[in-house]
Amino acid sequence: MATIKEISKLAGVSAAAVSRVLNQDDTIAVSPEVKKRIFKIAHELKYVPPRMRHAQKKKEIVIGVADWHIIRKDRANIRLSSLDLIVKSMSGKQEVKFCRLDKNQPGQYDGIMAFGVFSQEEMEFLRMQSYSIVFINSDPKNYEYDSIVMDFTKGIHEMLDYLMVRKKYRSVGFIGGLYEEGQVKIGYRRLEGIRASFTESGYYEEENFYIGDISRESGYELAKKAIESGHLPEAVLLGSEEVAEGALEAFQDAGLRVPKDIAVVIYKDIETIESKWPTYTKVRMFPDIVWQTAIKLLLEQITEGRKDNMTIFLPTKLEVGDSA
Numbered sequence: 001m002a003t004i005k006e007i008s009k010l011a012g013v014s015a016a017a018v019s020r021v022l023n024q025d026d027t028i029a030v031s032p033e034v035k036k037r038i039f040k041i042a043h044e045l046k047y048v049p050p051r052m053r054h055a056q057k058k059k060e061i062v063i064g065v066a067d068w069h070i071i072r073k074d075r076a077n078i079r080l081s082s083l084d085l086i087v088k089s090m091s092g093k094q095e096v097k098f099c100r101l102d103k104n105q106p107g108q109y110d111g112i113m114a115f116g117v118f119s120q121e122e123m124e125f126l127r128m129q130s131y132s133i134v135f136i137n138s139d140p141k142n143y144e145y146d147s148i149v150m151d152f153t154k155g156i157h158e159m160l161d162y163l164m165v166r167k168k169y170r171s172v173g174f175i176g177g178l179y180e181e182g183q184v185k186i187g188y189r190r191l192e193g194i195r196a197s198f199t200e201s202g203y204y205e206e207e208n209f210y211i212g213d214i215s216r217e218s219g220y221e222l223a224k225k226a227i228e229s230g231h232l233p234e235a236v237l238l239g240s241e242e243v244a245e246g247a248l249e250a251f252q253d254a255g256l257r258v259p260k261d262i263a264v265v266i267y268k269d270i271e272t273i274e275s276k277w278p279t280y281t282k283v284r285m286f287p288d289i290v291w292q293t294a295i296k297l298l299l300e301q302i303t304e305g306r307k308d309n310m311t312i313f314l315p316t317k318l319e320v321g322d323s324a
Contacts, residue, residue: 002045010041022047036124042131044144061302063295064101064109066126068184069116070137070269072214079270079287086292096295101129111298114138115270119183132301134294137189146297147311148290152190155283155316156197159237159265162318164203169234169263172198173208175222175247176239176267177215187214187239190267194237208233212243219246227254235263235324237283241275248277263324280323285316 004022008015013034020028021038071077080098087096101112103125111132118126118138126133134146163169174194179186191211198204210226212218219242226232227250238244244266251262258264266277268284270291293312300306 002042002047004047006045007038007041007047010045011038013038018042035128039124039127047131060095060097061110061299062097062099062108063298064099064107064112064129066101066103066112066114066118067116068103069118070186072179072186073181073184079291083291083295086288087295096299110302113294113298116186117189122183132298134297136290136294144309146301146309148293148297149311149313150285150290151313151315152193152285153197155285155318156194156237157201158318159281159283160197160201160203162320163235163263163265163324164201167235167263167324171205171208171231171233172203172235172237173205173210173226173233174198174237174239175210175219175226175243176237177213177218177243178211179214190239194239205233207231208236214240214242216242216246216249219243219248220250221246223247223250224254227251227256232262235265237265237267239267240269241266245276258323265318265324277323279321281321282319283316284319285314290314 004015004018008018011018011034013030017028017030017034018038021030021035022042065077065080067077077100080100083096083098099107099109101107101109103122106125107129109130111134112126112130113134113136114126115136116138134148136148137150138147160172163172176191176194177187178191195204195209207229208231210222212222219238222243223246226236236247238247244264248258248264251258256262263281265281265283268275268282268287270285270287293314297310297312
């Protein structure tokens with residue numbers, strides 16, 4: 001196992017400074033650049049500080065959830081309150097507390113679940129909060145950590161085959177939203193993947209793609225615009241529950257029946273809000289499996305001391321319901 005002395009030599013600072021930085025002593029007078037360098041070297045050497053060795057024995061484990069790249073900061077993550085049930089179904093030995101991590105508020109966590117693609121600055125911030133991190137829906141080539149990679153294209157291709165080949169719909173479109181604030185971008189990678197899948201399958205028509213904000217209001221306006229365009233597709237993929245709420249209201253106001261007048265598929269991510277249409281056709285990633293896998297990977301790192309990195313691929317799937 002790496003030592004404080006080795007990190008000190010590579011970082012070019014005293015062993016005492018390294019120890020205080022790794023133990024998150026806020027009173028130490030070193031520059032942010034030095035702190036980042038120390039944490040980076042410690043991670044690369046897979047150094048396990050005393051506080052992490054203690055975490056292997058303590059009863060309650062604190063896990064931070066970095067979800068600001070998939071959920072707007074003004075939206076709640078309802079999944080956090082139900083994750084204790086997943087933990088209890090996995091093992092009764094550990095009590096795990098989940099906290100939504102604020103990227104502007106440093107803290108001490110035994111492990112972190114990080115959703116989305118993070119900038120180098122954000123990576124350095126996460127690295128300084130915990131030694132155990134699992135990245136979900138990120139690029140494993142960029143991160144030398146445990147990763148869960150979602151195969152979005154599988155579910156989209158299954159949907160297109162079902163709608164266009166089996167059900168014989170003649171056109172298919174998309175209504176979805178994007179969100180951007182500073183470095184935070186939500187929905188861009190998903191949109192890029194959906195466009196690529198439609199194009200690859202030969203069903204992409206730009207006029208059938210309506211993009212706005214991730215909100216009920218935007219979903220309503222986009223669906224209304226599609227209706228008034230005169231070429232509303234026979235089937236449509238709605239990019240999120242929030243967008244679906246507005247779009248379905250617009251279809252109802254226009255007298256359109258689902259699925260008789262328009263077929264609807266809802267894209268489901270990690271289901272951070274309750275679904276109002278549990279029986280509708282969906283493309284979903286089965287969030288319980290995602291959360292359970294992430295928790296398992298973190299607990300292996302925290303309580304068992306596993307240091308080898310793992311990458312796990314999980315597919316999205318089409319779940320046929322009564323809306324298409």
